[in-house]
Amino acid sequence: MNINSTVISGYQALNDIRYLLNGKAKALLVTDKNIESIPAVQALIAQLKQQIAHVSIVNNVPPEPSQHDVAAILSALPSRDVDLVIGVGGGSVLDVAKLLSVLCVKNAPSLEALLAGEKPQHRTTSLLIPTTAGTGSEATPNAILAIPEKETKVGIISPVMLPDFVALVPELTTSMPAHIASSTGIDALCHLIECFTATVSNPVSDNYALIGMKKLFANLETTINQPGNLQARLEMLWASYYGGAAIAHAGTHLVHAMSYPLGGKYHLPHGVANAILLAPCMRFVRPAAVSKFAQAYDLLPEADSLLSEEAKSLALVDYFTALVKRLKLPASLEELGISPDHLPYLVEAALDVQRLMKNVPTAVSANDVRDVYLTLFPSHQA
Incomplete structure (x- = not known):
């Protein structure tokens, strides 16, 4: 499996992503409320809104999300018509962002179909920014969801979910307890x-x-x-x-x-x-x-x-x-x-x-x- 993501890394690396946003009209930022409040993430949101006409924010990704959580996030989206998905957070946030990158395209399979084993064929452009140093979700083709009815978890796995861009930014991890x-x-x-x-x-x-x-x-x-x-x-x-x-x-x-x-x-x-x-x-x-x-x-x-x-x-x-x-x-x-x-x-x-x-x-x-x-x-x- 080839990992073709472009990786940028280092202190204040988010200052260098302006070129990634060129030509994008509708962005979806996926995070949680705690991460959203970090000053560097606030600066990123301001930059997105300055460069991109329409920016939607999902800030309610829970820890260890279930398929029901993702379905609720999908149904609450004002539109699935986006040309950039950005995930900023821990593994749960990044997994949901990866799923949304393949669900927010034309003729995308349903979440239920993905859980049943259907493979996505396309994704919208994606940028993943981890705020924890653990899951490595930004480099895996996996999205893990809890299945409460079966009291376990399942993995939706496809190389299509590997992101276009990754940013490894150390100051974003300093808020971790x-x-x-x-x-x-x-x-x-x-x-x-x-x-x-x-x-x-x-x-x-x-x-x-x-x-x-x-x-x-x-x-x-x-x-x-x-x-x-x-x-x-x-x-x-x-x-x-x-x-x-x-x-x-x-x-x-x-x-x-x-x-x-x-x-x-x-x-x-x-x-x-x-x-x-x-x-x-x-x-x-x-x-x-x-x-x-x-x-x-x-x-x-x-x-x-x-x-x-x-x-x-x-x-x-x-x-x-x-x-x-x-x-x-x-x-x-x-x-x-x-x-x-x-x-x-x-x-x-x-x-x-x-x-x-x-x-x-x-x-x-x-x-x-x-x-x-x-x-x-x-x-x-x-």
Whole structure:
């Protein structure tokens, strides 16, 4: 899959997008109210209104949107006749912007048709501007929607949704609270390590994953401890972008398959669900991916080059466990007050995410999935 997006990046990079707006008559800006209030976003809106005759703003994209949320946004649009869609926000906002870019064209398939598997053929021009460093949505062909009736999430996937332009602007991420920066950073890490170890990994996705992990390992905790460090924040935006690019060329596996039901049933934020699952899932996968785990370990700033591959792979899992703890993210479902009563449902729902389960580098049974989930309930383990 080719990613043909033009990427602009750096401090105040939004000052350089005027040329992208030339010739556009009707723009749709997709965001949420918190992001809309950021001064740099207000400046962007002013620039849009100065250059483009008709600018509509959707500012009510919720976290973890459902298909009903997107349907409501569509029905409230004054017009679908737009020639530029701009998404400014986290992964949920960018996913909705990508969907609107293919739904706001002539003869577009319906949202229901997309959910049923029909592929879009065209999109309007799109610009995606992430304000979190985690989902990498700006570099993936995916839009993830919650399906409340089934208590899970589904992915609408098409390379047509990849944007024309991406802007990586570090000052837009400084408004993130530390817990959001932590959980979205772990989401990016999951994308990178899962794609790197997936059955569908390849030299292209591996290259993205290795570059992204090196940037993430060196900068994630700096962005938490030094919120104003714009260079570290830009590096994290690139780590997130590379995670998305790795997804576009390979795919995630066990962590994401098992986190979707947690988001669907308990409405856990995606990054939090991934953080809880990261170490347990990687501990299960490790024996089938020792060499790749060792390569990832070697990217750590504190890596010990004298260790054997086996020892490096074990040390990487230990690093994941310690990282989640240092970032003060939950390490179990139990501490969130969630009961193990729903284990049978969770196991079945996770196994049902076959598009991801087939990427796991080892065979996975229902008992395996149950055993991993059980580690999230320490006091209920046999």
